[in-house]
Amino acid sequence: QVDTSCDGYVDWDEFCTYMLLQYNERDYAGHHKDTFLSTQPLIKHCLYNKQEPTTRILAVPVPQPLRFVSISKEGTLTIWNRNLRILKTQEVSSEPSEAVGGRRRFRNWTTDAVYMTNVHKIAVATTSRDIHFFDLSTANCFEEFHLFGINNVPTCLSYWYDTKSPGSPSLLLWGDDGGDVSLLWFLRPQVGMFETSFTNEEGPQRVFMQDIHGHSRLLSYQRIVGVHQETIRRICYQSHGDLIIASSGSSSSSLVIMDTARKKKSYTWAINKAICVSPLQGVTCFDFCKSLNLLVTGGMDHRVRLWNQYVTSRPVAVLEGHYMTVLDVAIYEPLGQIFSYSKDAVLKVWDIVSQRCLRTLVLKFPCVQAGRTLEHGDFPFLLVPTAPHVLLVVTGCDDSTVAVWDVDTGTKCLQLSGVHGQEEITCMAFDSTLRRLVTGARNGTIKVWNLQNGHNLHKLEAAAEAEVTGVVCLQDNKLLTVGWSQQIALYSITDPGSIYVQADLSWKAGQAHKDDILAVDYCPTLGLLATASYDGELILWNLDTQRPQVYLRRAPPTPVQPPVDKLLFLQWRAADRQWRNRPLLVSSEAGALCWWSVTGSAQKHGHFYAAQSPDESVLGLCTDQGNKLLVSGDTAGFIQVWDISVFGLQPGEKVSRHYWTDQ
Numbered sequence: 001q002v003d004t005s006c007d008g009y010v011d012w013d014e015f016c017t018y019m020l021l022q023y024n025e026r027d028y029a030g031h032h033k034d035t036f037l038s039t040q041p042l043i044k045h046c047l048y049n050k051q052e053p054t055t056r057i058l059a060v061p062v063p064q065p066l067r068f069v070s071i072s073k074e075g076t077l078t079i080w081n082r083n084l085r086i087l088k089t090q091e092v093s094s095e096p097s098e099a100v101g102g103r104r105r106f107r108n109w110t111t112d113a114v115y116m117t118n119v120h121k122i123a124v125a126t127t128s129r130d131i132h133f134f135d136l137s138t139a140n141c142f143e144e145f146h147l148f149g150i151n152n153v154p155t156c157l158s159y160w161y162d163t164k165s166p167g168s169p170s171l172l173l174w175g176d177d178g179g180d181v182s183l184l185w186f187l188r189p190q191v192g193m194f195e196t197s198f199t200n201e202e203g204p205q206r207v208f209m210q211d212i213h214g215h216s217r218l219l220s221y222q223r224i225v226g227v228h229q230e231t232i233r234r235i236c237y238q239s240h241g242d243l244i245i246a247s248s249g250s251s252s253s254s255l256v257i258m259d260t261a262r263k264k265k266s267y268t269w270a271i272n273k274a275i276c277v278s279p280l281q282g283v284t285c286f287d288f289c290k291s292l293n294l295l296v297t298g299g300m301d302h303r304v305r306l307w308n309q310y311v312t313s314r315p316v317a318v319l320e321g322h323y324m325t326v327l328d329v330a331i332y333e334p335l336g337q338i339f340s341y342s343k344d345a346v347l348k349v350w351d352i353v354s355q356r357c358l359r360t361l362v363l364k365f366p367c368v369q370a371g372r373t374l375e376h377g378d379f380p381f382l383l384v385p386t387a388p389h390v391l392l393v394v395t396g397c398d399d400s401t402v403a404v405w406d407v408d409t410g411t412k413c414l415q416l417s418g419v420h421g422q423e424e425i426t427c428m429a430f431d432s433t434l435r436r437l438v439t440g441a442r443n444g445t446i447k448v449w450n451l452q453n454g455h456n457l458h459k460l461e462a463a464a465e466a467e468v469t470g471v472v473c474l475q476d477n478k479l480l481t482v483g484w485s486q487q488i489a490l491y492s493i494t495d496p497g498s499i500y501v502q503a504d505l506s507w508k509a510g511q512a513h514k515d516d517i518l519a520v521d522y523c524p525t526l527g528l529l530a531t532a533s534y535d536g537e538l539i540l541w542n543l544d545t546q547r548p549q550v551y552l553r554r555a556p557p558t559p560v561q562p563p564v565d566k567l568l569f570l571q572w573r574a575a576d577r578q579w580r581n582r583p584l585l586v587s588s589e590a591g592a593l594c595w596w597s598v599t600g601s602a603q604k605h606g607h608f609y610a611a612q613s614p615d616e617s618v619l620g621l622c623t624d625q626g627n628k629l630l631v632s633g634d635t636a637g638f639i640q641v642w643d644i645s646v647f648g649l650q651p652g653e654k655v656s657r658h659y660w661t662d663q
Contacts, residue, residue, distance in 0.1 A: 052076065056113040057382045058122065060136055063525045063575035065625040068382075069136070071113045071124055077134065079141055090141050092124055092132055093203070112174075114157040118166035119189050125154035125174060132204070133193065138576045142204075145194055149209040151223070152176035160237040164476055166190065167544075175232025175246050183222040183260060192218050222260065228253050233284060240290055247297070249282035255297060257309065269312045271299055287338075289331045294352070296338055298326030304340045304350070317355045321348055392451075394437060396425035402439065404451060416454050420445050426483075429471040438479060440468030446481060448493070457496075461503040463489040470520035472529070474543075482517040482531055508546035512539060514555060523569040523584070528598060530569065530585055536561030538587060540598055552585075552596055552604070562590035568621040583648040588618040591634065595648050605648060612638035 052072040060067040060079075067087065068080040075092035092110060108127040115122055120137035121144070130148035134141055154174040161170035172184045186193055194207050195215045212221050228248040235246045241264075247255045254271035258264075271281045285298045288309075294316075295307040304319040304326055324343040331338055337358070338350040347361040391407035400423055404414040419425060420441035427440040436457065437449045444462035449455065464485035472480040477493040490504040515535040522529050528549065529541040537555040539548050555561070566588040573579040583595035583605040591611030596604055610618050611634040620633030623644075630642040 055110045058113060058115045059382060060115055060120075060122075062117060063120065063137065064571055067136075069113075069115070069122060071110050073109050075108075075110055075126070077122075077124070077141070079136075087139075088141055090134065090143070092126065093143065093146075111153065111155050112157045114159045114172070116159050116161075116170070116172070116189075118161045118170060119186075119193065121193075123157055123159070123172060125157055127153050129153050131157075131174075138578070140576075140578075144204055146204045146206045147209060148206060150176070150182070151209070152178040152180060154182070155231055156233060156235050158236045160239060161189065162239070171237055173235060173237055173244070175227070175235040177231045179226060179228035179230060179232060179248065181224040181227045181232065181235065181244060181246060183224070185220045185222075187218055187220065194218060224260070224262070227256055227258070230282075234286055236288065238288065238290060245286065245288055245295075247283035247286050249284070249300075251281040254281065254283040254299075255286060255295075267310065267312055269297070269307070271297070271301075284326060285328045287329050287331045289333055291333065292331070292352070294331065296329045296331055298329045298340060300325045302326060302342065304329060304338065306338075306352075306355070319348075319350055319355060319357070321357050321360070322346060394428060394430075394451075396428050396439065398424040400425055400441070402428075402437070402449070414451070414454055416449065419447065419449075426467050427469055427471050429473055431473045432475070438471045438473065440471055440481060440483070442467045444468055444483065444485070446471070446479075446491075457499075458493055458501050459499055460491050460501045463487050463503050463505060467516075469516070469518050472520055472522045474522070475524075480520070480522070480529070482520045484516040486511055486513045486515065486517060486533070488517075488531070509541070509548060512548060513537060519564050519567040519587070521567040521569050521585075523571060523574050523598075525571065525574045526580075526584075526598065528569075530567050530598075532564030532567055532587060534563040535559060536564060536589070538564060538567075538596075550598075552598075564589050565617050565619050566621045568623065570623060570627045572625060572627040579649060586621060586630070588621060588632070591616050591618055593618065593621075593630075593632065610634070610640060610642070612636050612640070 052074045054070050055073050056071045058069045060069055066082045068084070070078045070080070077090040077092060079087045081087055111125045111127060113122055113124045120135065122134045122136060124132045124134065126132070128148070129150040129152065130146060131150070131154060132143055133145040133147070135144045154176050157172070157174045159170070159172050162168045167190045170186045170189045172186070173181060175181050194205065195218060196205065207215070212219070227246055228250060229252065230248045230250045232246050232248050235244065237244055242259050242261070243257055244260060245255070245257050252270050253268050255269040256266060258266035269283070271283055281299065281301070283297045283299050287296050288294070293309050295309055297305045297307065302322040302324060304322070305315040306317040306319070307315050319340070322340065322342040326340055326342050328341045329338060336352045338352060340348045340350065345363040347363060348357055349359040350356065351358050392413070393405045393407055395403050395405065400418055400420045402416040402419050402425065403412055405411070406413050419439055420443070423441040423443045423445065425439055426442050429438045430436070431438065435451055437451050438446065439449065440446045444465050444467065446460035446462065446468060447456055448458040448460070450457055460479070463481065463483070464487070466484035468481055468483040470482045474480060479491040481489045481491070487505060488507045490507070491501050492504065493501055513531065513533040515533040515537070517531050517533050519532045520530065522543070527543050529543050530538070531541065532538045533555070535555040536553060538552040540550045540552060541547065542549045564587050568586045570584050570586070573582065574584050581597060581600045584598050585596040587594045587596065591609055592607045593610045594604055594607040610632045613636055616634045616636045618632045618634045622631050623629060628643070628645040630644045631639065632642065633639045
């Protein structure tokens with residue numbers, strides 16, 4: 001930071017300039033700063049890192065519910081729920097020989113961490129020239145692999161996988177303190193990351209980097225030398241074009257875009273005196289959006305710059321307003337905005353089109369020691385696009401009216417009339433962002449709505465002129481519907497601007513149900529789809545192969561089995577491996593709730609009657625995030641809450657209930 005000329009020496013002018021800027025930053029940090037917001041945001045301080053700087057904060061949305069993971073500089077990995085309550089802590093361990101008092105001491109610093117979404121693991125890099133892999137697929141976080149003996153210290157990590165095909169090859173790449181880039185391709189990530197050896201030793205499996213060729217069945221390794229002249233600060237991979245983007249503090253090669261094979265033209269940005277007036281040059285952070293063809297960089301000169309991917313000579317725009325080093329930037333494409341965060345804990349929101357600052361948030365973090373400037377990590381900012389924390393209830397009527405209600409105030413936020421003309425609404429579902437509502441009607445029509453303004457976004461082709469009984473929202477803007485057509489229909493909304501979406505009726509297993517399909521539910525963790533029909537048949541499908549995995553119950557030759565009215569997967573239990581052989585699926589049949597195991601030996605694990613009175617049916621089922629409570633609603637108008645915290649986990653359990661009625 002002081003040697004701005006990068007000649008290996010620090011002259012008096014460079015030293016004085018650096019000290020002057022540092023004191024100016026301190027002076028500015030000590031003065032009151034106004035914000036453009038009338039109210040301060042909701043901030044919750046979590047003082048748990050024992051006064052250690054936080055190296056990284058990660059969002060873990062899958063498996064649900066949403067969790068956060070923080071990694072401290074000295075190796076404490078903390079898992080939080082969405083309300084920022086601690087669920088578990090884990091220590092990053094060093095060499096096994098350094099065990100003291102039964103615990104391993106961590107003598108080095110963590111440099112970065114990344115969440116590997118498709119395999120539910122976290123990779124943590126340290127100054128010991130190693131990477132630790134922690135498994136988060138269950139509630140019990142544990143270190144599974146330890147890759148050690150890397151040539152240089154990995155300073156930044158990035159992970160990429162194909163969201164449309166999570167089982168296809170994925171990539172973990174890192175930049176190091178020598179300016180090199182390493183690419184570790186996992187060829188079959190959902191089969192295994194490394195070859196597993198059978199051993200009686202406790203703890204993670206250790207993999208020596210020099211022996212990486214012994215794992216060639218599952219991975220391949222590539223090292224690109226001399227990408228930068230200095231330590232690489234940020235790195236990412238763009239599958240479109242097989243490109244690597246890496247940044248450093250160098251004034252001659254501040255940011256580089258190159259292909260992994262080094263066969264195409266490389267683009268190098270030099271944030272030097274020709275572009276940057278300040279002697280503090282280079283790039284501290286960047287973000288890239290392919291659809292907008294926009295590259296955003298931040299640096300020590302307090303400025304945010306917008307670039308075209310192929311023009312390195314001059315920026316498209318320069319956003320000024322920060323008074324200290326810009327530590328992080330993020331592009332939020334849905335709203336066309338840029339978030340930037342500086343060392344003095346100031347968060348700014350910019351509009352991409354007008355290049356105007358929309359909001360400024362001054363985050364006032366408490367300082368434990370008076371007069372001491374807070375130390376920020378290299379990756380201090382995490383943007384999690386999520387729905388606002390407002391509890392909403394959506395109701396649909398037989399006159400084709402949809403109403404959105406605020407639970408806290410009881411007010412009606414939005415009403416849509418004539419959603420499907422005069423047809424009765426038979427099913428509804430939220431998408432994963434909770435911003436769009438999908439409605440199905442008795443005549444087979446399906447529509448997608450914007451919950452913010454009530455705009456009809458898409459009209460889906462009807463599989464048949466028959467009632468739609470269930471909608472499942474999948475990843476990547478895909479939908480699945482079932483109904484009286486006895487078919488399973490898929491829809492892919494590839495173009496957000498397209499109003500009409502065609503139905504895909506090429507389900508590989510064909511029409512397996514011989515009667516009307518009344519219920520459907522999906523378990524993302526297991527990749528299983530459950531459907532049930534009027535004749536009582538219950539099928540578990542593998543969603544990837546679109547073929548039945550098991551028939552939990554086949555349709556009897558004579559109509560003696562009551563219809564299945566509702567299906568519900570217990571998602572939290574499914575995410576925890578210790579409960580996967582226990583009942584994970586609940587079906588409602590003639591007022592009784594049946595419990596089914598879906599892995600191993602799939603079978604029925606008992607039932608109990610849930611309707612308030614005989615000859616009634618349970619048409620509504622839901623559960624809380626932790627699968628502690630089960631709520632049922634029957635045709636008599638009664639809502640009952642069941643304690644299922646231990647039900648189905650051990651033999652002989654019983655459930656207790658409370659109920660409400662609309663009478």
